[in-house]
Amino acid sequence: MRLAKWFAPAGKRPYYRGATSARRSKQTRCFDIEALEPRALLATTASTGMPLLVKLDTLSPASLTAWLADKGVEVSSTGLPQVMAVSGPDSTLTGMASWLGGTSGLGYVERESTLTIDQASNDPSYMSGSMWGLSGAKGINAASAWDVTTGSTSVVVADIDTGADYNHPDLYENIWINNAEIPASRLKNLKDVDGDGRITFYDLNYAAPDGTRPNQGAGRITDINGDGRIDASDILAPMQKNPDGSDSGLGGWADGVSQDGDTAHVDDLVGWNFLNNTNNPFDDNGHGTHTAGTIGAMGSNGVGVTGVNWKVQIMPLKFLDARLGGTSTAAAKALLYASDHGAKVSNNSYGGSGGITLQNAIAYAASKGSIFVAAAGNSGANTDTTPFYPAAYSNDNIISVAAISSSGARASYSNYGATTVDIGAPGDGILSTYPNSRYATLSGTSMAAPHVTGTVALLLAAHPTWTYSQVIKQVLSTATPNSSLAGKTVTGGILNAGAALSSGSAGATASPSASCSFVGTNTIAQGNWAGAFGSDGRAIARVSPAYPSYATVGVLGSSLWTWAGPTTDPRALSTTGTTPDSRIASCWYNGTSFTIDVNITDGKSHPASLYLVDWDSTSRSEKVQVVDAASGAVLDTRTTSSFHSGTYLTWNLSGHVRFVVSRIGGDNAVVSGLFFG
Incomplete structure (x- = not known):
């Protein structure tokens, strides 16, 4: 979790009118999935x-x-809340x-983004050699982590990629089952053998000492594909029904009926394919199966490799096709699905240029307590100056991961x-499924990210009540210092899973680290802040910020809006605080909530002020909570209404x-400025 940089570029045109956005229209972007081998990043081109x-x-x-009916275009739903495709x-x-x-009445407008990868020349090697990433001298010290926990079926990890080979002999028992979608006629006959509160593939494959299999047979599930085990292909098979439409007890669990009320994803028993809008997220490329194996190939089973987690629930969400093409909309839909279906961490080994649609989805994941692990990119570039998204977004639930050899x-x-x-x-040189x-x-970096995702999953297994901020802090604060990463990353270090799991509860400190x-x-004062506020520094929406040396600031999950600029209205903020000075009526806003991240780094206490002004009405009201970033504790709450005058x-x-x-x-939560001193 890096200290987020302010995301408020100045001077961008055109500004949009309408109550939910002032983002400028973006030309089509081209994204990259992280390479299977080192290679140059694809250039950004128009799609x-x-x-x-x-x-x-x-x-x-x-x-x-209706408004666009005569414009020669077609309007359709994207499946994302309030987002339409033209x-x-x-x-x-x-x-x-x-x-x-x-x-008026519209929010942001941006071009759909494409996500893709350029295939590298890389003939896959089969099982041979050691898994240095887990056990080597420069690996993540997995053995020490496993002394604490080897994972848990209570942890759901979304792998947003090309899907997964859910029948793989080293993965099949660690594939997620959507218990809410199991047909009632089968669920009543199934036994939670290991007592973890859910039906998993471990339960379905369990053999009792006398050789009986309590979860197999008519009315439960059988080995439909004949591979000698119960895997996702078996439960995804169509249910065989009687003439009256009732369950015959034979076949799989796909009955064409939504058990959980999610009619957009019927029979989503093990995940979803967002390319074809089907319940089959099988991997037809290999990239997703490889990342899944690093996260959670079955451990201690005498087969192949092991993942960072020996036991886990991997939710394969396919948004990339066999040629590794996909869109930001599909990625956003996959992330929303993951967040709504219990995934507390997602692996995201893809990226390229930015867009607000995917960033909003990441903010939504944060609202659900979910961590977004992202590959940093493979172009050898400094992303402080040449951003690579989604890894470089400022959302505080992102962990961006570089690759080491x-x-x-x-x-x-x-x-x-x-x-x-x-x-x-x-x-580099990572062996997996x-x-x-x-x-x-x-x-x-596609292969680096799932090492972090897997470690996050281990921490969630060991500390199920920790917030995402606590988990991220634990991962980053226990990194092993490394000279090649010093000054090149936030931590300057390499992931150390053993230290993260065995170093106590550094991420769960009971006392707030902030006050x-x-x-x-x-x-x-209204817009006349000079002399009363901002003597140390300030940030005004739509104006280049001037921060004090002791503070790092980021705005997360908001859009920009400009009512008028320049203007002479005294409620509008002066842009420099001098006299005479131009004024701007602008704000950051969101229809529900957004976050302003402030890190005071000098160990002292400083005044900080938010300026709220409602240019639309006199009836807007909003709540401002001050939250400790490390512990999640609410330090103060203020409710403000009728702030039309500022x-x-x-x-x-x-x-x-x-x-x-x-x-x-009122319509939105709004803030027009932040002032220090």
């Missing part, structure tokens, strides 16, 4: 005909469709992007960044805190 993604605010889907000729969409965002040095192809890449992990009962040695005391409100809220702060700004009444 012909990729649709516009339009976030609705007050405008309805029907109204948008498809048509590329030239039409290019011209439409700028003025569509100026429509068996010598302990950063791999030459691995991206780095003192503020945008968090930690290094083994990524591969489709069709095979094993392969692959390289890249705050509320000073008071000011409704007199209100400053001031606290004395020390340490690392987050302002969580939540809408109570």
Whole structure:
């Protein structure tokens, strides 16, 4: 979890009118999945005909469709909340992007992004040699971690990739089963053999000492594909029904009926395929099977390799096709699915240029307490200056991972960044599972990320009540210092799973590491902050920030909005605090809530003020909570309403805190400025 940088570029045009966004229209981007071997990053190019993604605010889907009816385009749902796709000729969409965002009732408008990978020349090697990433001198010290725990079936890990070979002899028992989707006619006959509170493939394959298998047979499940075990192919097989439509007790569990009420994902028994919108996330490439094996190939089973977790529930979510092509919309939908279905960590070995659709999905995952582990990229670039997304987003639930080789040095192809890449992990020459009962040695930050994902899963198994902030802190604070990563990553170190699991509860400190005391409100100064606020530094929405040396700031999960700029209205913030000065009526906002991350790094207490002004009405109300970033403890809560004339809220702060700004009444939660001193 790096100290997030302010995400508020100034001077970008056009600004959008409408209550939920002021993001500028973006040209089509090209993303990369992390290479299977070191290679150059694909260049960013325009993708012909990729649709516009339009976030609705007050405008309805029907109204948008009617308004664009004569424009030669087609409007359809993306499956993401309030996000519509506008498809048509590329030239039409290019011209439409700028003025569509100026429509009242709409939020952001951006071009759909493509996610892809360029295949490297890499003939996979089969099982041979040692797994240096787990046990080598420069590995993650997995053996010490396993002294604490080897994993748990209570932990669900989403692998957002090309899917997985869920029948692999080294993976099949660690594939997630969506218990809420098991048909009632079968569930009533199944036994939770190991008492973990769920039906897993361990239960379905259990053999009693007398040789009986209590979860196999008519009315339960049988080995339909004939491979000698119960795996995902068996339960995904169609249920055989009687003439009256009732369950005959034969066949699989796919009955065409949503058991859990999620009608968008019927029979999602082991995950989902977001390419074809089916319940079959089988891997037709190999990339996803490889990352899955590093996270959780079955351990101590006498077969092949072992993962960081010996036991875990891997949820394969396929959004990339056999040629490794996919979209940011599909990735976002997969992440929302994972967050809604209990995954507390996701592995994301892909990336490229940015977009608000995927970033919003990552923020949603954070709201569900889920950690987003991302590959840092393979172009050997400094992502502080050349961002690689999603790893370089400022969301505080992201862990960005660089690759190291068996010598302990950063791999030459691995991206780095003192503020945008968090930690290094083994990524070069990594042996793991591969489709069709095979094993392969692959390289890249794609292979480094699942080592971190697996370690996060071990921590969640050992400390199920920890928040995502606590888990991330534990991973990063126990990294082994490494000279090749010093000044190149936030931690300057390599993942040490053994230290993370055995070093006590560094991530779960009971006492807050930050403090705050509320000073008071000011409704007199309005936009005239100079002399009253900001003597040390400030950040104003849509204006380049000027931070004090003791503070690092980031805005997470918000959009930018400009009502008027320049303006003479005294409620608008002056941009420099001098006289005379231009003023701007702008804000960060979100329809539900967003976060301003503030880290006071000098060990002292300093005044910090938020400026709230409502330009739309006199009825807006919102809540501001000050939260300890490490422990998640709420240090202070303020509720403000009818701040049409402008209100400053001031606290004395020390340490690392987050302002969580939540809408109570009115259209959006808003903040126009942050001031220090």
